[in-house]
Amino acid sequence: MLRERPAAAAARAAAATVSGLAVGISEVWRRYGPVTAVAGVSLDVAAGEFVSLLGPSGSGKTTLLMMLAGFEQPQSGRLTVGERDITRVAPNKRNVAMVFQRYALFPHMTVAENIAFPLRMRRIGRAEREARIRRALDMVKLEAQAGRKPAELSGGQQQRVALARAIVFEPPVILMDEPLGALDKKLRQHMQIELKQLQRRLGATVIYVTHDQEEALTMSDRVAVLNHGKLVQLGPPRALYDQPADAFVADFIGEMNLLPGTVRAMTGELCTLAVDGGTAVGMAASNSDGQLASGKPARVAVRPEHVELVAASGAAQDGLPGQLAEIVFNGATTAMLVELAGGTMLRADISTRSSLAGLHPGSPVVASWAAGAALVFPGAA
Amino acid sequence: MTDGATGARASGGEWLFHAICVLVLLFLMVPTLLIVPMSFSATAYLTFPPAGFSFEWYHTFLTDPEWIDATLFSLRVAALTTLASTVVGTMGALALVRGRLPGRQTIEALLLAPLIVPPIIVAIGVYLQFAPLGLTGTLPGFVLIHTALAVPYVVLVVSAALQRLPPSLEMAGLNLGGSRLACFRRITLPLIAPSILAGAVFAFLASFDETVVSFFISGVEHKTVTRKLFEDIEFNLSPVIAAASTVFVVSTILMMWLADASKKAATQ
Numbered sequence: 001m002l003r004e005r006p007a008a009a010a011a012r013a014a015a016a017t018v019s020g021l022a023v024g025i026s027e028v029w030r031r032y033g034p035v036t037a038v039a040g041v042s043l044d045v046a047a048g049e050f051v052s053l054l055g056p057s058g059s060g061k062t063t064l065l066m067m068l069a070g071f072e073q074p075q076s077g078r079l080t081v082g083e084r085d086i087t088r089v090a091p092n093k094r095n096v097a098m099v100f101q102r103y104a105l106f107p108h109m110t111v112a113e114n115i116a117f118p119l120r121m122r123r124i125g126r127a128e129r130e131a132r133i134r135r136a137l138d139m140v141k142l143e144a145q146a147g148r149k150p151a152e153l154s155g156g157q158q159q160r161v162a163l164a165r166a167i168v169f170e171p172p173v174i175l176m177d178e179p180l181g182a183l184d185k186k187l188r189q190h191m192q193i194e195l196k197q198l199q200r201r202l203g204a205t206v207i208y209v210t211h212d213q214e215e216a217l218t219m220s221d222r223v224a225v226l227n228h229g230k231l232v233q234l235g236p237p238r239a240l241y242d243q244p245a246d247a248f249v250a251d252f253i254g255e256m257n258l259l260p261g262t263v264r265a266m267t268g269e270l271c272t273l274a275v276d277g278g279t280a281v282g283m284a285a286s287n288s289d290g291q292l293a294s295g296k297p298a299r300v301a302v303r304p305e306h307v308e309l310v311a312a313s314g315a316a317q318d319g320l321p322g323q324l325a326e327i328v329f330n331g332a333t334t335a336m337l338v339e340l341a342g343g344t345m346l347r348a349d350i351s352t353r354s355s356l357a358g359l360h361p362g363s364p365v366v367a368s369w370a371a372g373a374a375l376v377f378p379g380a381a
Numbered sequence: 382m383t384d385g386a387t388g389a390r391a392s393g394g395e396w397l398f399h400a401i402c403v404l405v406l407l408f409l410m411v412p413t414l415l416i417v418p419m420s421f422s423a424t425a426y427l428t429f430p431p432a433g434f435s436f437e438w439y440h441t442f443l444t445d446p447e448w449i450d451a452t453l454f455s456l457r458v459a460a461l462t463t464l465a466s467t468v469v470g471t472m473g474a475l476a477l478v479r480g481r482l483p484g485r486q487t488i489e490a491l492l493l494a495p496l497i498v499p500p501i502i503v504a505i506g507v508y509l510q511f512a513p514l515g516l517t518g519t520l521p522g523f524v525l526i527h528t529a530l531a532v533p534y535v536v537l538v539v540s541a542a543l544q545r546l547p548p549s550l551e552m553a554g555l556n557l558g559g560s561r562l563a564c565f566r567r568i569t570l571p572l573i574a575p576s577i578l579a580g581a582v583f584a585f586l587a588s589f590d591e592t593v594v595s596f597f598i599s600g601v602e603h604k605t606v607t608r609k610l611f612e613d614i615e616f617n618l619s620p621v622i623a624a625a626s627t628v629f630v631v632s633t634i635l636m637m638w639l640a641d642a643s644k645k646a647a648t649q
């Protein structure tokens with residue numbers, strides 16, 4: 001049984017790749033009175049893919065997941081799993097597993113009974129059932145705890161039981177709503193890795209809800225960023241980080257300096273702006289078509305690691321003059337917080353090894369960056 | 382020892398509070414406790430303090446056909462009432478807590494009405510309804526009205542349990558492929574069973590102890606033990622009343638303790 005496992009997993013993964021599309025969400029809307037929880041979201045998830053739904057509180061992540069699980073109904077739009085339209089299918093007929101935030105383990109059943117539940121509901125025979133439970137327990141490393149009740153397990157172990165219960169019936173897709181939200185930071189990071197490894201090994205398709213952007217970036221093949229019910233950007237983590245579609249994504253993913261200003265000149269894609277204390281440059285964001293005319297309000301977005309600092313020499317220097325306000329040691333990098341002439345704060349992350357000797361809070365500095373490292377988004381804050 | 386320590390720290394206000402609590406408890410319990418020595422009296426009528434000692438009145442209670450009939454009838458009514466009100470009350474609680482009922486608050490208020498309306502009002506109303514239907518003095522009549530009176534207790538206890546149960550458990554059950562019925566049977570029911578049992582005990586006692594309505598609708602043949610107690614107080618006043626009461630008080634305490642223990646086991 002155990003020796004067969006990698007082969008079986010590989011076969012499943014292959015089958016998944018062949019079948020292609022695992023989950024289809026098209027033009028889905030859900031309103032609650034005046035609140036639009038999900039506004040026309042379309043999203044295709046390939047088999048074997050790990051997709052995160054990322055967004056601030058109230059952006060519609062849970063609502064979208066609940067519609068996939070069948071506990072909420074979309075007012076319009078279509079949901080499919082594989083070739084099957086599940087838009088109006090009852091939750092217990094969907095064959096879509098869900099891992100709840102607080103695990104929702106059945107407190108009166110042992111770990112093994114919890115995992116057996118979906119198999120019993122599918123009337124899977126005893127021998128097969130026991131074999132599958134053993135395999136699932138082995139996969140989440142809980143063989144020794146099979147006879148315990150959920151209350152006798154640690155948070156991380158409960159999380160793993162919930163996972164085993166979800167994978168044991170080999171659903172075509174697993175939905176997770178902030179499954180690690182209840183764990184402390186250290187355990188959460190450990191479980192992120194474990195969960196990711198398990199997902200790869202099974203070739204499982206996962207739709208994962210989180211409002212923790214770091215978690216989304218480390219675990220996902222692709223991230224769907226939601227804001228006010230709308231899908232604002234969908235792409236691999238690196239693409240979201242390097243080419244955010246708008247100022248919201250730029251600000252939400254990773255650390256970002258967003259300086260408000262006014263467009264001075266456009267030279268091709270190169271945009272020059274008047275900002276607090278001087279002139280800044282950046283590349284026009286890809287979907288800013290025509291909105292960056294001279295005199296229009298705009299924001300320039302630049303990552304702290306792309307900001308260069310030099311001590312002010314008194315002579316004319318290119319860049320934004322300011323005063324070093326604070327130095328925050330973060331391990332490998334050191335964050336330098338600069339107060340620009342008009343009071344705006346700018347963060348520069350400098351490698352701790354090269355950290356500028358002789359600079360201390362109060363030192364006059366000049367901040368600059370390569371035009372290609374910054375993006376300019378139209379509109380005021 | 383520890384009591385002394387806390388006592389030493391207790392303020393005068395606390396002492397007064399404890400003293401009042403003890404007095405109130407005594408005030409409530411003494412009348413009931415007085416019954417016990419009176420039931421062992423050797424005299425032919427109720428006296429206090431009791432004179433002599435005998436088990437005679439227990440013997441009478443357990444052998445007199447009238448007392449036996451009334452007790453058995455009360456037990457039968459209470460058993461059927463328990464069954465009916467537990468089923469109805471549990472379903473009602475499910476609908477109120479988990480369902481999306483329109484006018485839920487109105488239904489809740491109506492359900493609890495029997496707890497608020499004075500029993501004598503209920504009794505007169507029920508008598509006027511039952512008499513023309515020939516339901517007075519019959520087993521179905523008693524079970525019907527006692528069920529109506531007992532359902533609120535079950536609804537209250539079971540609703541509280543359902544409200545404590547996270548809905549995500551039932552959602553997880555559905556998500557894992559269980560039908561609504563399977564989820565109820567395997568998840569909800571086992572988890573609220575102790576509260577259902579507690580509700581059943583309350584329902585049983587509500588029926589067995591019920592006096593006012595039973596007084597009105599008892600017949601010559603079918604009377605409850607509460608009605609029989611009333612009649613004997615009026616005409617005989619023999620210590621058998623005290624003996625019967627003692628038996629009932631002791632069994633009531635036992636049942637309450639059972640209900641409490643099962644609820645405690647559930648919350649652990």
Ligand SMILES: Nc1ncnc2c1ncn2[C@@H]1O[C@H](COP(=O)(O)OP(=O)(O)OP(=O)(O)O)[C@@H](O)[C@H]1O
Pocket residue numbers: 032035036037055056057058059060061062063064211
């Ligand atoms: N049953 C409901 N009734 C009314 N409004 C609702 C309901 N469910 C969700 N909403 C609203 O829909 C919006 C989206 O909610 P949702 O729970 O999907 O957000 P979320 O992204 O999961 O947030 P969080 O990160 O806080 O969990 C919110 O404004 C919320 O108030």
Ligand SMILES: [Mg+2]
Pocket residue numbers: 061062063
């Ligand atoms: Mg949520």
